[in-house]
Every structure is written in C-alpha cells, then in structure tokens.
Amino acid sequence: MALEAMLESSFGTGDLVLSAAPYSLSPLPEAAHDMAVSAPALGNLIMLVGFLLTLLATFALALLHATQPWRHFSIFLNGIALACGVGLLAGEIALIMVPADSLDLLRGAAGLFAAVAVLSLWPALVGLGARDNGRLANSGAQGHALMGGAAMALPLTATPGGPLSLEDALTGSGATIFARAPDLSERWTVPRLGDAAASPPAAPLLERIRTTLQNAFSRQAPVADRFRTDDPQGKPRWYELAVRPGRFSDGQNGAIGLLMDVTRHREAETQTRHLLQEATHRTKNLLTIIQSVARMSAKTLGLPANAIEPFNARLQAIAMSYDLLVREEWDSVPLTDLLHSQLNHTLGNAAARASTSGPALRLRPTAVQTLALAFHELGAKAMVQGAMAAPGGRLRISWEDATMRDGSPGYRLVWQELGHGPDVPAEHRNYARDILERLTPRGLRGEVAASQTDEGFRWELRFPASNVMPPRQEG
Incomplete structure (x- = not known):
C-alpha cells in the first residue's frame, strides 16, 4: 500500500507493523455540552436573586416597623448584606471581574451579615403585636367592630405611634359612641x-x-334626648344623646348610640345671649335718652306737650321689636307675636276687637323692624281717624301665600278696618304716610296699595318670601 511503501523507503522495514482496526465516533452535541456546563451557574444565579429579594424584604420590615435602638443596627447590617449580595450578582453575570477567592469571600460575608441582620430583627419587632392589641383593648373594642365583628383599629398608620384607633379620633371631642344588646348589656x-x-x-x-x-x-x-347633669364640683354639664336600634353586621339585634358633651357650646350660647340682652338694654337706654332730649328740646322751643308724642311712640315701637328679637336670639320672630305686641301698644283695650289669621310665618330681623313701624302707624291711624276710633269698629288682619309681579313667591298681608271713624280733613303727606307708602315697601322690597273702601280703610302689602325664614325641620 502507498502508506506502507512510503514508510519502508523512509525508515526501513524493521519491526514496523501497521494494522487497521474498526473505528466508531459518537460526538456530544455542542448545545447539550454548553447546557451541562452552565446549569450550575444558572442555579447559583437564581438562588442569589432569591437571597437579595429576601434581604430587601427584611430591610423594608426593619425600616417600617422596627423600634429603637435595634432599628438602626438592623438596617445597617441589612445594608452590608445587600451590598455583598449585589457584588456577588455582578460577579456572577460578569459585570465586573472578580477573582474566585474574592467571590468566596463575598459569599461568606453576605451570608454572615444576612444571618446577623435577621437575628437583630427579632428583638426590633418584639412587642409590635402587643402594642397593637393594647391600643385595641384601650379603645373598648371588646372583640367587636362598629356594627360588626372586626377589629376596631382604623386602616391608618401613624409615625411613630403605630396604628390609629377609633378612640384616637374621639379623644378630646366630648363624644362617646356605644353599642348595646336588646337586654341593654354592653x-x-x-x-x-x-x-x-x-x-x-x-x-x-x-x-x-x-x-x-x-x-x-x-x-x-x-x-334623641338633651339633658343636664352636675359634675362633682356641682357645675352643670349638658349632653345630647341619640340612639338608633337595628341589626349589627353579625346578625345580632341591638342599638348604637352617641353621647355628646355640649357644655362648651351651651356656655357659648349663654354668653352670646347675655351679650345680646346687654346690647338691647343699652339700646333701650339710648332710646330713653333720645326721648328725654326730644321732650326737653320741645319744651325749650315752646312746642305743645303732645307735639313730640308720635316721635316717642315710634321709638317705643322700635324698642318693643328689639325685645322680641332678643327673646328669639335675633334669629326670627313669629308674625303673630309682632302683630300682638304692636296692637296692644297702640290700640290698648281696643286690641280685643282685632282679629288675625294666616299661616305661621317667622320674619327675618330686618323685616321685623320694618313691619314694627308699619303696624304702629296703622294702629295709631286707626285709633285717631279709623274704625277703631268708633265704638263698634273692628279690625281684621290676614295674610296668605301670593305671587309677586315678577312671578317669584311671596305673601300678601291685608289690614282691613271694618267701620268708619270720625270725619277729618284730608290728610296731607306726612311722616306716617311716608312710612306706610314708601319706607315699608322699600325695606321689604315689596308693593303697597292703600284705599278707602265701603267697609273702611284698607292697606295691602305684598312682600317676597325672602323676608320669611324657611320652616324649621323637626327631628
């Protein structure tokens, strides 16, 4: 053969023996070889990522809930362990070149610091559950939630006081919330x-x-109830109590209630009432001084004694309207009360011959002062030259719902005298007519019409509903 001849020519025949043997090759696929080589590294990488995630969770737990002084110590150890873990991760994915010995050192340091950080976290979290349970117990939860069986703690957190409770919200408010069973047990x-x-x-x-x-x-x-009781020092205290029966979320019947200490509000109301009464008293004193000055001025000028009586009577009508406003705490005054006070003042015993009818209305303070003067002038006119000047004369005052010219809601008040007074000369324009025909409609933003009918003098007033307080809601 060619190979054998070449060898003989180069080295001689000697003892060289060539022989052929059967040959069989089954090479390992390249992809399978790479996978077999990288599987341990991939497992190390997965474990390292899990280790870092666990450290992050431990770090967050220490940051949010740990207590002093262990909190900073645990955060410090977790930070070192995290730094070692990040270095290992960077070395595993070849982001940085780290010698094998250094990798082993990092593994040991990360494990050591992680173990110590976890151990330090235990005393840092001791008492967390006890603190929460103590706050719930102090809030009077009794194992039941408001209208149900859940815990009483609100889903809020405070820094650094921990979870807030319902008692925290009610502290200092003077309010107490309670729940009772049908047998009145708590x-x-x-x-x-x-x-x-x-x-x-x-x-x-x-x-x-x-x-x-x-x-x-x-x-x-x-x-609902409102009542007064006395404290140990004998000072009065006021409370408002509201109870509502029903069914709780756990299916049990019962009632829930609210007790509110309103003493400070009642004291403020009392002080305000005293101030209003004092202001009214001083105002009435001022009106009295004005009346005295007017009398002295009239005497000095030589005027008749009765010349200033209409002026003094008007001041008295204003003072009476102030009394009504103070009684109602300057909120509103019933129209019937205003009418009766002015009629009794101007008509005297003849007020028994006057009748009133109409829905219940409560006038606003500005309307009270305006109508007080109008009713006074009407009553004074009726006693001098109207129906009330005659023995058989009568007076009928009525009011009802009406509509203003612009279509807005309002009221119509009619002053109707039944009978005729003595014949008197035609009345020239004076201050009384100005009050009835100009000042009253201007003050109420209303409309006035006056006429002499067959029955007697008639005065009609239309005024918007804005002068009247809305009906009070009961309960």
Whole structure:
C-alpha cells in the first residue's frame, strides 16, 4: 500500500507493523455540552436573586416597623448584606471581574451579615403585636367592630405611634359612641364612661342611656334626648344623646348610640345671649335718652306737650321689636307675636276687637323692624281717624301665600278696618304716610296699595318670601 511503501523507503522495514482496526465516533452535541456546563451557574444565579429579594424584604420590615435602638443596627447590617449580595450578582453575570477567592469571600460575608441582620430583627419587632392589641383593648373594642365583628383599629398608620384607633379620633371631642344588646348589656363603648361605682359622674349618664335605650327598643325607632347633669364640683354639664336600634353586621339585634358633651357650646350660647340682652338694654337706654332730649328740646322751643308724642311712640315701637328679637336670639320672630305686641301698644283695650289669621310665618330681623313701624302707624291711624276710633269698629288682619309681579313667591298681608271713624280733613303727606307708602315697601322690597273702601280703610302689602325664614325641620 502507498502508506506502507512510503514508510519502508523512509525508515526501513524493521519491526514496523501497521494494522487497521474498526473505528466508531459518537460526538456530544455542542448545545447539550454548553447546557451541562452552565446549569450550575444558572442555579447559583437564581438562588442569589432569591437571597437579595429576601434581604430587601427584611430591610423594608426593619425600616417600617422596627423600634429603637435595634432599628438602626438592623438596617445597617441589612445594608452590608445587600451590598455583598449585589457584588456577588455582578460577579456572577460578569459585570465586573472578580477573582474566585474574592467571590468566596463575598459569599461568606453576605451570608454572615444576612444571618446577623435577621437575628437583630427579632428583638426590633418584639412587642409590635402587643402594642397593637393594647391600643385595641384601650379603645373598648371588646372583640367587636362598629356594627360588626372586626377589629376596631382604623386602616391608618401613624409615625411613630403605630396604628390609629377609633378612640384616637374621639379623644378630646366630648363624644362617646356605644353599642348595646336588646337586654341593654354592653357590646362596646368608645371611649369608656367608667364604672358607675367607681366614677359617680358616670352614674347619671349610664342611667340616662339605659332609659333612652329602653325607649328606643320599645318604639323600634330612633330617639334623641338633651339633658343636664352636675359634675362633682356641682357645675352643670349638658349632653345630647341619640340612639338608633337595628341589626349589627353579625346578625345580632341591638342599638348604637352617641353621647355628646355640649357644655362648651351651651356656655357659648349663654354668653352670646347675655351679650345680646346687654346690647338691647343699652339700646333701650339710648332710646330713653333720645326721648328725654326730644321732650326737653320741645319744651325749650315752646312746642305743645303732645307735639313730640308720635316721635316717642315710634321709638317705643322700635324698642318693643328689639325685645322680641332678643327673646328669639335675633334669629326670627313669629308674625303673630309682632302683630300682638304692636296692637296692644297702640290700640290698648281696643286690641280685643282685632282679629288675625294666616299661616305661621317667622320674619327675618330686618323685616321685623320694618313691619314694627308699619303696624304702629296703622294702629295709631286707626285709633285717631279709623274704625277703631268708633265704638263698634273692628279690625281684621290676614295674610296668605301670593305671587309677586315678577312671578317669584311671596305673601300678601291685608289690614282691613271694618267701620268708619270720625270725619277729618284730608290728610296731607306726612311722616306716617311716608312710612306706610314708601319706607315699608322699600325695606321689604315689596308693593303697597292703600284705599278707602265701603267697609273702611284698607292697606295691602305684598312682600317676597325672602323676608320669611324657611320652616324649621323637626327631628
């Protein structure tokens, strides 16, 4: 063969023996070889990522919930462990060139610091659950939620006080919320009123709550109450109580209620009322001084004694309207009260011959002062030259709903005298007519019409509904 001849020519025949043997090759595929080589590295990478995620969770837990002084220590150790872990990750994915010995060192350091960080986290979190349970217990939760069975803590967090509770919201507000079963046994109270035996001021409150609850359960309807009691020093305290029966979310019947200490509001109202009364008293004193000055001025000028009586009477009518406003705390005055006060002042005993009719209206303060003068002038006119000057004369005053010229809602008031007074000369324009025909409609933004009918003098006033307070809602 060619190979054998070439060897003989080069090296001689000697002992060289060539032989052929069967040959079989099954090479490993290249992709399978690469996979077999990288599988351990991939597993290391997955474990390293999981290790870093666990460290991140531990770091967040320490940052949010750990307590002093362990908090900063645990965060510090977690930070070192995270730094070592990030270095390992960078070395595994070849972002940085790290010698094998250094990688082993990083692995050891990361594991060591991670273990110490986890161990330090345990004392940092000790008492977290106890603090939460203590706040719930202090809030009077009694294992039941408001109208249900969940915990009483609100889904809020405070820094650094921890979870907020319903008691935190009610602290200092003077309010107490409670729930009771149909047998009046307590489900929960926030905040607690205290034991009646150990806290005497709570005894009358608890008794009032029991009475109101019995009333609500018997009627199966909401009940509201307002009452006064005295504190240990004998000072009065005012409370408002509201109870509503129904069914809780756990299916049990019962009632929920609110007790509110409104003493400070009542004291402020009392002080305001005293100030208004004092202001009215001073105003009336001022009116009296004005009347005295007017009398002295008239005497000095030589005027007749009765020359200033209409002026003084008008001042008295204004003072009477102030009395009504103060009585109603400058809120509104019933129209009937205003009419009766002015009629009694101007007509005297003849007021018994006057009748009034119409829906219940409460006039605003500005309307009260305007109509007070108008009613006074009408009454004075009726006593001098109107129907009330005659023995058989009568007076009828009525009011009803009406519509203004522009279509807006309003009211119509009619002053109708029944009978004729003595014949008097035609009246020239004077201040009384100005009050009735100009100042009154201007003050009320209304319309006035006056005429002499067969029955007697008639005065009609239309005024917008804005001069009247809306009806009060009961309950």
